[in-house]
Amino acid sequence: MKRGEPAIIKLSQRLQAVADLTSPWRRIADIGSDHAYLPIYLMAANKIDYAVAGEVIPGPFEIAQAHIKQAGYQQQIKARLADGLAAIQSADEIQCVVLAGMGGRLITEILNREPNIYQYLQGLVLEPNQDVPFVRQWVADHGWRITAERIVFDEGHCYQMMLVQPEPVQRPYSPVELLMGPLLLSATPRDPVFTKYWTFKLKQREQLIVQLNQAQQLPVAKLQQLKQEIALIKEGLAC
Ligand code: SAM
16 A cells, blocks of 8 residues: 555455455445445545445535545545436546445336446446345346346355346346356355255255144245245256
């Protein structure tokens, strides 16, 4: 580090995996940037030249602004109080948008409100903390393709993140690909975190079936759903 340059902040494993997926783009927008750690890290590590840190709630926006100022990056990182992709202006020439740490349905709602993004974006980095299969389906339905995927354990939670690019999928994702991730499934060797996570999820669902079978009134629909998920997880772990 040269004198006067801000120290590179240490990201959580989750946010580091998200940051790694933004390469090679040098102009990014982090939407839902309550602390602006991601753009500050990328700038300090000389991985980007310019960023927008968009945040919809005033309190977190002010925190992001303060962090950017502290790091001395007001010229290179623009904090904007805005709803979703409205934070981005055409002059920003953003190449890659990050939507991390939000529910999958919120992520897709934000994207659906700005259909023109297809025209200028080269990459989307998505890290939904819920409804990951729903997001994968959205990606395929909207002319994007998953081109990289990661799975990490961080502070007792498992997170899945993906890079998607504007290229149509060659064939629809299968149910097992939607659930477990097409590239995580086909990776050789398999990521040990993937195997550990889905083995845990399989056992969890099997135990739940035992418990539900003891109920006075059988929750038939729930049992059916669990059995389908178990079959998919077994298929994914075996292939
Ligand atoms: N992206 C960061 C991360 O991964 O660590 C922060 C995640 S934080 C849980 C989600 C942030 O997204 C919150 O600060 C929330 O206010 C913001 N957010 C939610 N909806 C938003 C929207 N429509 N536009 C911009 N920010 C939004």
